[in-house]
Amino acid sequence: MKYIDEYRSPDLVRGLLDAVAILAAGIGRDVSLMEICGTHTHAVGRYGLRRLLPGTLRLVSGPGCPVCVTSIGDVDRALHLAGLPGVTFATFGDMLRVPGTGGENLARLRAAGKDVRVIASPADAVRFAEENPARQVVLLGIGFETTAPTVAAAVLRARERGVGNLSVFSAHKTVPQAIRALIADRSLNIDGFLCPGHVSVITGVEAYRMIPQAGRAAAITGFEPADIAEGVLLLLRQIADGRFEVAIQYARGVKAQGNARAREVMAEVFEPGDAEWRGLGVIPGSGLRIRREFEAFDALRRFTLPEIRSAEFRGCRCGDVLRGVMSPDQCGLFGEACTPASPLGPCMVSGEGTCAAYYKYERGL
Ligand code: SF4
Numbered sequence: 001m002k003y004i005d006e007y008r009s010p011d012l013v014r015g016l017l018d019a020v021a022i023l024a025a026g027i028g029r030d031v032s033l034m035e036i037c038g039t040h041t042h043a044v045g046r047y048g049l050r051r052l053l054p055g056t057l058r059l060v061s062g063p064g065c066p067v068c069v070t071s072i073g074d075v076d077r078a079l080h081l082a083g084l085p086g087v088t089f090a091t092f093g094d095m096l097r098v099p100g101t102g103g104e105n106l107a108r109l110r111a112a113g114k115d116v117r118v119i120a121s122p123a124d125a126v127r128f129a130e131e132n133p134a135r136q137v138v139l140l141g142i143g144f145e146t147t148a149p150t151v152a153a154a155v156l157r158a159r160e161r162g163v164g165n166l167s168v169f170s171a172h173k174t175v176p177q178a179i180r181a182l183i184a185d186r187s188l189n190i191d192g193f194l195c196p197g198h199v200s201v202i203t204g205v206e207a208y209r210m211i212p213q214a215g216r217a218a219a220i221t222g223f224e225p226a227d228i229a230e231g232v233l234l235l236l237r238q239i240a241d242g243r244f245e246v247a248i249q250y251a252r253g254v255k256a257q258g259n260a261r262a263r264e265v266m267a268e269v270f271e272p273g274d275a276e277w278r279g280l281g282v283i284p285g286s287g288l289r290i291r292r293e294f295e296a297f298d299a300l301r302r303f304t305l306p307e308i309r310s311a312e313f314r315g316c317r318c319g320d321v322l323r324g325v326m327s328p329d330q331c332g333l334f335g336e337a338c339t340p341a342s343p344l345g346p347c348m349v350s351g352e353g354t355c356a357a358y359y360k361y362e363r364g365l
Helices: 004-008 010-027 038-046 072-083 106-111 122-131 148-160 175-184 197-203 225-241 260-269 292-297 318-323 354-362
Strands: 031-035 057-061 087-091 115-118 136-141 166-170 192-196 217-221 246-248 270-277 281-290
Touching: 004 010, 004 225, 010 225, 031 038, 031 225, 038 057, 038 192, 038 225, 038 354, 057 225, 072 087, 072 106, 072 136, 072 166, 087 106, 087 122, 106 115, 115 122, 122 136, 122 148, 122 166, 136 148, 148 166, 148 260, 148 292, 166 281, 166 292, 175 192, 175 197, 175 281, 192 197, 192 225, 197 217, 197 260, 217 225, 225 246, 260 270, 281 292, 318 354
Parallel strands: 031 057, 031 192, 087 115, 087 136, 136 166, 192 217, 217 246
Antiparallel strands: 270 281
């Protein structure tokens, strides 16, 4: 297939789902699969795929939205940095409305006169720092293996150009360690994972080896309806045969070895560190902290942050939604107090959030 329409062909998707139904019936027990990635969650909702799967097959949404998994503590730290005098805070737009403890957010800080800028690329922050040497530019680094190399490249570029007024608050996270935590969570009992296509462009298959080793199925999957239906089919084949591997459904985007150059750039600037995930808690080695050699670019070393007492908004169940233990409509605030127009939690704020996807596509179904 060469064109996007072909991946949306109703006949093709129907054929794949028929095969899914036959395999699911043959397995003869309930099966739980998780789509890790927020883009998958939105595609599943947009094309109504969840409803088209057989009743014995549960498709659960996982912690694949970078904004949503950013812990409340990191949101509070970002807000503190953005509020410092002389600081220009550079962020991707999705973070603007994510509330910290007490409901403050970056958009309100900006409205109150703080210099909060939405960037399209980390390179924008380097350029701004170069052009405004009297300002301290703090770049908020969130996201997974997909965005971390671009932030690392920005740090390397800043060093090369002698930009001394740029630093990064690295709240990046890496996906494999989160999957490990999900596998270990007995309350979830996930049989297979639709692994994120975009992240896998960088990591390749190696990052997911622990999934088959744990006796679970894995398929690196694209984002069109035919991709997802085929990804589910590949998972069910593994489960039916009891032979587990990391299948690549998204072969048009992902090479088995991933992107070694991007991983090198990332590893030059970052090293693994513990990270706190919203909903999943602290996962050892799942963060990317700036290496000592680049400490001049580390916002957490450049600025002294006070002890901040962070607390989740009462009633928001984003943590449970991100762990896949409940769906958004089981949150008492969903669709009433919490809507995309007045979101209370990051899963509704973010364009990739599970609550936003459910509200848009699956509400009341
Ligand atoms: S509906 Fe709103 S309050 Fe409830 S879990 Fe989702 S984002 Fe949080």
